Structure formats: structure tokens, C-alpha cells
Amino acid sequence: MPDIRNIVILTGAGISAESGIDTFRDAGGLWEQHRVEDVATPEGFARDPDLVLGFYDMRREALLSKQPNAAHEALAKLDRGWSGELLIVTQNVDDLHERAGAKRVLHMHGELKSALCLSCEMRSPWDAPMSDRPPCPVCQAPSLRPDVVWFGEMPYQMERIYAAIRQADLFVSIGTSGAVYPAAGFVRDARELSVRTLELNLERSEGSHWFHESRQGRAGELVPAWVDEVMAG
Template sequence: MTEFERIVILTGAGISAESGIDTFRSAGGLWEQHRVEDVATPEGFARNPDLVLGFYDARREALANAAPNPAHLALARLEREFSGDLLLVTQNVDDLHERGGSARVLHMHGELKSALCQSCETRSRWERTMLDRPPCPVCRAPTLRPDVVWFGEMPYQMGRITRALEACDLFVSIGTSGAVYPAAGFVQEARANGAATLELNLEPSEGSHFFSESRHGAAGQLVPEWVDEVLRG
């Protein structure tokens, strides 16, 4: 593989599926168990906060039983050994990248283990339930919500992501459906600025035709193989 100097990597639910984390769009996934409008919108939270808080409490509990897989570990190795600039952007709200050893992770859709106070707008690390309305650690108001970007809300740090896409010479998408914007448009942004583009996915995504190269198979196999190629130069 050609040597690159600036890489942007986008990861989606597919990279964590091998760790036992439910994906949203697969058969039997979370969206078949819950309506998006009920558990992943500001309106759903206003209508039935107990349902939403219970949903994310359950996801947080399930995350405690999951472990990073070889794909997470390989990306952490890439971060340690790659001599150029690397930005890892994830749509996932789990912490498997961090537990796999990655230190520089941008969570564009927020994090399960973070609470956002609707009163003082402070973010706090969070591992416990929210269903019992615990007080904010800062202002003590019982107004915490999951620090997760819901449909209709703006993803985090889009300015930084856009600047990285403009500057990168390689964009890699791993385990994404290619169905959720703005992330689904990242490949087109990178291509427009002259970057090479690579998709690593279990099967062709909705945006596969935008990539200059696509490889299909399990992330736990494809990602370590690709990392080996990059580090060999």
C-alpha cells in the first residue's frame, strides 16, 4: 500500500458487533426492538423520559460485559506506531476503542459513559443508572440525560472533522452502513480533496460506490491486515 501521511478513520457499529454490541440496523438489532422516535430523539425523551433513560441504562450495563476485539486492538496499534497524523472518528457511543488502547478518539455521536446536565450543560463521566434521577455532580439538579447525539441534534466536533477530511490523504470507513448523515458524506468530502478512500465492511454499504477500494469481511480480520499493510509502508 502507498505510504500515507494523514489518515482519517471513521468507525461504525460494525466494528463493535464482533464484541457483542447490538447494531441498530441488522436483523434483530436495537431498532427492531424500539422505535427510533421513542428512544433516540429529543421529542421521545420529552414524551417518555423513563423509557429513554431505561434504554440507555440497559445499553450501559451491556457494555460492561463487552470486550475490545482484534479490530479495536489493531487501530490502537496503528495509533502507537504510525508516524503521520491520525484521527479516529467513531459513530459508536461505546468505549471499546479506548479500552482497546486508543487514546485519541473523537466520539461524534457522544458517549454512553457520559452524562449531560440539561441545567448547567456540564458533562460528567457516568457509569451508573440515570433512571432514578441522580443529581448532577456539579449543580445538583436532577436533570441528567445521556450524553448521546439523538436524531435531529448536531454531531460533536464537526469543524475539527471537516478540517481533517480536507487535509487527509487517506480516508478509511470501517463497519458503517453508509446510511446516516453527515458521516455517510465523509467519503465524498475526502475524495473531493484528493484523498484515497477505502471501505472495510462486512458487506457493501449504501455508499460503497463512492470508495476507490472496498474490502468485505469481518472487521476482526480485515482491520489487522490493513494495519499491517500501512505500517509496512
């Protein structure tokens, strides 16, 4: 690709689906057999914290058996070899990008393997259950919650993301529905800045018409092919 130096990549549930991680919402409005409103909102946590903490404990444990797939590996290869600016913005809370070897990763929706203390507001790496109300490693209060962004909460590091898009030559969206904002609006921001845009997705997303180019297929096939193409110049 000519004149490409700085790249911003947005990844969504579709890139991890091939690793066996459920996509966010199915046709019945359920997420891993739970109503999204019950397990992914501040109101759901306030109403039934035991349900929410137990749900994320199960997700954290299930993540241990999942492995990065060819799409994660390809982006890690790009991260290692790309001399320009690169930012992988992921909507996913799994750690598969990092386990594949990627370093330049921003988790805009938080991370399963992180805990947020509601008392001191500090974040801590976390692998253990939370449902038994363990103490915060920093302040010792039994006030931990999953460090994930729920509906109604502001995604993390938005200013850093917008700054990267302003400096980008290419914006790539991989495995996203194009339905969840603010991430769904990044392509429009990029287009307004005359940034080249590319979609790699299993099928055309709700925002496909905003992209200069949209390629359909499995992430495990599309992403390695695109990485080879962009690294070849």
C-alpha cells in the same frame, strides 16, 4: 501504502458487532427491541423520559460485559505506532476503542459513559444509572440525560472532523452502513479533496461506489490485515 502520512478513520456499528453490541437498526426498524423514535430522539425523551433513561441504563450496564475485538486492538496498535496524524472518528457510543488502548478517538455521536446536564450544559463521566434522577455533579440539578446524539441533533466536533479530512492522505471507513448522515458524506468530501479512500465492511455499503477501494469481510479479519499493510509502508 505510498505517500500516506495523515489518516482519518471512520468506524461504525459493524466494528463493535463482533464484540456482541447490537448494530443500530435491524430490518424491522427496531433497535434492541425498541422503536428508534422512542429511544433515540429528543421527542421520545420528552414524551417518556423514564423509558429513555432506563434504556440507556441497560445499555451502559451491558457494555461492562463486552470486550474489544481484534479490529479495535488493531486500530489501537496503529494509534500507538503511527507517527503521522491520525484521527479515529467513531459513530459508536461504546468505549471499546479506548479500552483497546486507542487515544486519538473522537466520539461524534457522544458516549454511553458520559452524562449531559440540561440545566448547566456540563458533561461528566458517568457509570451509574440515570433513571433515578441523580443530581448533576456540577450544579446538583436532577437534570441529567445520556450524552449521546439523537436523531435530529447535531453530531459533535464536526469542524474538527472536516479539518482532519482536509489534511488527510487517506480516509478509511470501517463497519458503516453509509446511510446515516453527515458521516455518510465524509467519503464524498474526501474524494473532492483528492484524498485516497478505502472501505472495510462486511458487505458493500450504500456509499461503496464513492470509495477508491472496497474490501468485504469481518472487521476482526480485515482491519488487522490492513493495519499491518499500512504500517509496513
